[in-house]
Amino acid sequence: MIRFESVSKVYDDGTRAVDGLSFDVPAGSLLALVGPSGCGKTTSLRMINRLIDATSGTIALDDIDVLSTDRVALRRKIGYVIQHAGLFPHRTVVDNVAALPRLLGGDRKATRTRALELLELVGLDERFAHRYPWQLSGGQQQRVGVARALATDPPYLLMDEPFSAVDPIVRAQLQDEFLRLQAEIGKTIVMVTHDIDEALKLGDRVAVLRTGGVLAQLGTPLELLTAPVDDFVADFIGGARGYRALGFAGLAGDAALAPESPIRMGETATEGWTIVVDDAGRPRGWVEGGTATADALLTTARFLPRTASLRDLLDGALAAPAGRVGVVDERGVLVGSLTAAAVLSAERAA
Secondary structure, three states: OEEEEEEEEEOOOOOEEEEEEEEEEOOOOEEEEEOOOOOOHHHHHHHHOOOOOOOEEEEEEOOEEHHHOOHHHHHHOEEEEOOOOOOOOOOOHHHHHHHHHHHOOOOHHHHHHHHHHHHHHOOOOHHHOOOOHHHOOHHHHHHHHHHHHOOOOOOEEEEEOOOOOOOHHHHHHHHHHHHHHHHHHOOEEEEEOOOHHHHHHHOOEEEEEEOOOEEEEEEOHHHHHHOOOOHHHHHHHOOOHHHHHHHHOEOOOOOOOEOOOOEEOOOEEEEEEEEEEOOOOOEEEEEEEEEOOOOOOEOOOOEEEOOOEHHHHHHHHHHOOOOEEEEEOOOOOEEEEEEHHHHHHHHHHO
16 A cells, blocks of 8 residues: 655745645555646655655555655665656667666576566567667557566556657557556556546546645546536546546446347348347347348447446447447347437436
């Protein structure tokens, strides 16, 4: 656990960067720090690994005050991921990942083997191991940065705007990959981001800070979306809060699902949009009347699992030419469909 108790940071010129900040980060969870420029996000992060020391208050890792811990020993327990990855340009990818374990006296062969395992864990296969950072895309460099931060298997991870330097498509891919990775490794993480959508997507809880490092609200993404404490938090989170809150709710059961009468390739649909399935009952696409042929098959509409969020289900229904989204079970077998109205009714019933 990471704990802040009445932590403040005041610089010599009187600037108060952080003011009486208190929060807990339970073990294995991710806290996202967000807020406007000058709210003390990065200062708060850097006080955890003592790149900056707090003026007052206590920061504790598993009830041990960081100020009572040797800086070097402290940082060995904390992985650190920054913008642009901060890789050594003259070292190969595998040597970047293995650098700190080797510095700490690890066996060369063992550290390189572990580095290759970590690269695979973050989605980079052995083909990338002997490339140099300049030979990688921005997203690939960020993956290497995450692997390097995990190389000593630290219990804590600090992330400072880790995905902000890449384009929106790659950022979304990295966020999805990181969610998968965190589900597997379960680190205790504090992440700084300026992107409220990223904070809501990745954070188990989100801390919204005001200018001057004052905590405005701490809560789950759903709590912030549905119950902002004041206008500042509501304005910072932005519009469409009700729609975005659907991303944190799902179907309570199958009662809202409408039955479908799918057909197979070569069969004829009587009227309207009909789902075409394979012999196992898995959807292949839609056909609008007529015979289900390869040329007639519409494959661009999504079929979503019954575990999908209401937001994704609503989006799928609105985007589908049929006006409804096909829903599948864990085996990918069609179980029914939902209209947009049915999704909204399910949300009101939740």
